[in-house]
Amino acid sequence: MTLRQKNESTEQGASRRRRWLPVALAAVLVLGGVAGTVYALSEQGHADVDAGEAGSLSAEGLVACASAVAEGRVAEAGPAGSESATRVVLNVDRAYKPAGSDTRRLVFVTPEPDAERYYRVGARMLVLVPSREGEAPSAYRHGDAPPEGAGDALEWARAWVKKAIPQSERLECAESEGVG
Known part of the structure; x- marks a missing residue:
């Protein structure tokens, strides 16, 4: 191979690398944008309790505004x-709210018309029943993917409810006032 042929092949390799650099940079930017969007969407509903606005409740706020967990x-x-x-x-194994409840059954109504498919008889789940009538409960079923991270939805919900309970006890939910 002559010196000229070596230079041409080196230039071609450098040219290919220069073409891939913008593609790789664009891929990193797109993936970063997707990750940022996913993170932002997962953080919706995780702000502090703000005058009882259910759409902007933190985990602590969701527990505080639940009539039963x-x-x-x-x-x-x-x-x-x-x-x-x-x-x-729901045949209750663990009652998180009200704390120390002797309730062995929790009866609630969800406005979702096709909820029978989700709430299958025998399914194990954790449920947050909202104080306001007509709102859908938050439910996390064993075997489902969790909203964040890996593992099981029920295990994920159990962990964040246990973490949220101490702070939730110090919060008041304006929407639950007057609801018995």
Whole structure:
């Protein structure tokens, strides 16, 4: 190979590397933008309790504004009267709120018409029942993917509820006032 051929092949290699540099940089920027968007979306609803605005509640705020937080197995799920809502009965293993509750069954209604498919009889889950009537509960079912990270949705929810309870006890939820 002559010196000229070596220079040409070196220049071609450098040219290829220069072409890939903008592509690689663009890929990093796109992935960074996607990661930032995913992070921002996952943080929605994780701001502090602000005058009872349910759309901007932190984990502590969600627990504070829940009338009940419990973990157990779905015993029943079916239509709630003439409404398009679903009535769910949960056999409670752990009651987080009210604390130390002797309640062995939690009955709640969710406005979601197709909720029977999600609240399958026998499914193990953790449920946060909102204080305000007509709002959908937050439910985390065993075996589902968690909202953040890896693992199991039920385990993830259990960990963040346990972490949120101490702070939630110091918060008041304006939306739960007057609701029994």
